[in-house]
Structures are given as C-alpha cells and as structure tokens.
Amino acid sequence: MLERMNEAMEHIEAHLGEHIEAAELARIAMTSEYHLRRMFSALAGVPLAEYIRRRRMTLAGAEVLGAPDRTLLEVAVRYGYDTGEGFARAFRAVHGIGPGEARRTRAALRSQQRLTFRLVVEGSTDMRYKLVDKEEFRVVGKRARVPLIHEGPNPAIAEFIRGIGKETLEHIAALSDQDPAGLVGVSDQLDPSRAEGTELDYYHGVVTSAEPPEDLDALTVPAGTWAVFENEGEFPQALQYLWRDVFTQWFPSNPYASRPGPEILRVRVSGDGKRAEAELWIPVERSEQPTG
Structure with missing residues (x-):
C-alpha cells in the first residue's frame, strides 16, 4: 500500500503544472478515491488537495524569487493558473505574501517538502x-x-x-x-x-x-x-x-x-x-x- 502511495506522489510531482485528478491518483494507488483521501490525510497530517497546492506554490515561489526573467503571469501559467489574480491568491494563502511583493522584497517563503511514505517498525502497538x-x-x-x-x-x-x-x-x-x-x-x-x-x-x-x-x-x-x-x-x-x-x-x-x-x-x-x-x-x- 505504501509503495503505491509513493507512486501516486511521483505522479503529483510530474504533473504540478496540470490539473491533478484525485481519481487518477486513486487508480495509481489501486484503491478508491474515498480511501485515498482518508489515508493521505491520516498519514500526511494535511488534506490531499492542500498538499498539492503547497507543492505547487513551493516550486512557484522558487521561480518567483530565482527566475526574474520570467513574468509573474508566465509563472502562474506554468503552474496551472489562467489568471494572475488566481495565482496571487493561492500564493498568498501558502506564503502569506503576494508574488509581486515577494519578488520585490526577496521575502522569506515557505517550503512544502515532497512526501515519501515509509513503514516505521515500532513493535509497541498491539491493535x-x-x-x-x-x-x-x-x-x-x-x-x-x-x-x-x-x-x-x-x-x-x-x-x-x-x-x-x-x-x-x-x-x-x-x-x-x-x-x-x-x-x-x-x-x-x-x-x-x-x-x-x-x-x-x-x-x-x-x-x-x-x-x-x-x-x-x-x-x-x-x-x-x-x-x-x-x-x-x-x-x-x-x-x-x-x-x-x-x-x-x-x-x-x-x-x-x-x-x-x-x-x-x-x-x-x-x-x-x-x-x-x-x-x-x-x-x-x-x-x-x-x-x-
């Protein structure tokens, strides 16, 4: 199960610039969408949709600060946003600051690390x-x-x-x-x-x-x-x-x-x-x- 969850995580990383369907992730994980969402939130401590948004904005933030030759609209489109306004709202929700201000002030941004699920053997829980x-x-x-x-x-x-x-x-x-x-x-x-x-x-x-x-x-x-x-x-x-x-x-x-x-x-x-x-x-x- 954890191996298949990790395959779903790889799919997310490969498609952060596109719309990611939970149904497709469930197919990769060989489970139902319902179970996938519940398993993910329990294992990761964050809802699936929120994790995807944070990963997108982590990479987008790196480009906002590190690729000054790209316009903010180009960065927005690269990560699946049709308008600068929608991108700015998502960016602010994750980083607490708009992309324009972040680029101008070189602000500190938040980073959502990639998730990898591993089995930790403790031996102390007898369910x-x-x-x-x-x-x-x-x-x-x-x-x-x-x-x-x-x-x-x-x-x-x-x-x-x-x-x-x-x-x-x-x-x-x-x-x-x-x-x-x-x-x-x-x-x-x-x-x-x-x-x-x-x-x-x-x-x-x-x-x-x-x-x-x-x-x-x-x-x-x-x-x-x-x-x-x-x-x-x-x-x-x-x-x-x-x-x-x-x-x-x-x-x-x-x-x-x-x-x-x-x-x-x-x-x-x-x-x-x-x-x-x-x-x-x-x-x-x-x-x-x-x-x-």
Whole structure:
C-alpha cells in the first residue's frame, strides 16, 4: 500500500503544472478515491488537495524569487493558473505574501517538502480488532452539525450532548437492540479532506432496527462489513490516537480499504473522567490488491 502511495506522489510531482485528478491518483494507488483521501490525510497530517497546492506554490515561489526573467503571469501559467489574480491568491494563502511583493522584497517563503511514505517498525502497538458483517440498521438519536477537531475535546459535541436532557437520553438508550450496544457517537458526512474545522453530522444515539420516533433523528446505514477496533487509555487522547493508528498502521498492513459510511464510536468513561474504554466501528471493504 505504501509503495503505491509513493507512486501516486511521483505522479503529483510530474504533473504540478496540470490539473491533478484525485481519481487518477486513486487508480495509481489501486484503491478508491474515498480511501485515498482518508489515508493521505491520516498519514500526511494535511488534506490531499492542500498538499498539492503547497507543492505547487513551493516550486512557484522558487521561480518567483530565482527566475526574474520570467513574468509573474508566465509563472502562474506554468503552474496551472489562467489568471494572475488566481495565482496571487493561492500564493498568498501558502506564503502569506503576494508574488509581486515577494519578488520585490526577496521575502522569506515557505517550503512544502515532497512526501515519501515509509513503514516505521515500532513493535509497541498491539491493535485489537474484529470484522463484523451487519445487515442494514438505523442510528436513532439526536443530530447536530459540528466542526471536526483532531486533538483534545470537541466543545461543540460536548455542548450538544449536555443540551439533550436526561429523559431524552434514557428514551434513546431504550431503543438499543444490537451491537454496538448502548449510547454511541456517530460521525457522518465528513468533508473528503478531513481538514480540521470542516463540518460533519454528529449523532448521539443508538444502533437499532426499530422505527425511529418522530421526535428523534435517524440515519439508515446499508448492510456491509465493519472493522471494529478496541482500546483503552487516557480520555480523550486515546480515542483520537485510536483513529490515527487505524489509518496509519492497520490499513497499510491489511487487505482492506475504508468505504463510504458513518464512523461509530462507543465509549465508556471511568468515574473520574480520566480514562475510557472505546470501540471504534469503521466501514470497510476488501482491497482489490493485497497490501505491500
């Protein structure tokens, strides 16, 4: 898998002056576009589209400063921009300064280094997982649109849950009739970039086959295979590290890819609120090719 990801990175480098389709990168990596975007953001810590933009502007910046014989419009066209205005906006977004001013003042610019993925063998992570085939089910509970937070507590989710009310939570919990049992947090409709601050649908509810009451929100989830991961540790860091480890360690080492669908997290927090046991459900499918 990592070898194929590196082939996709080579394709990016060879076509920075052109429009780069994520679908073509997914074909090179022999996976789905959906899985490619998720794998890339987990491994690289930056969305795929943002990485491509930073690489373009890194090379463009070198020409803005080091090739004074080329006009700024020529540099813009060289890196796929039809107008100087669009190029200037992208340049400023990466470097914090416009290309004209950068050339005039010889300003310091930012450089996005080329990414190469390598397997780091640590031997310290023992991931517990199982594969579960589930028929169609529903998530029933309360829904809110919240921002994605990668590190630390998510204040929007915490505030949302506090506002639900004890009686409503008990009403929701009583509808649970299958695994994962009890109240769960469900993330759906995530932005493909998975960039921090982008929004998602968050459900605080249960997994059930029951018809949803009119006063509750519902999400129908098609039948499919799920990879179920377990861990325990400091709350909430261990939960966020679990998601990271799934995409940076488990997927590259196993013949599965993520597929579109919600992520389900079942958490049991200790009495002092410092530790938690977690169960993370990720929708998966067999990869077309074995990992390597």
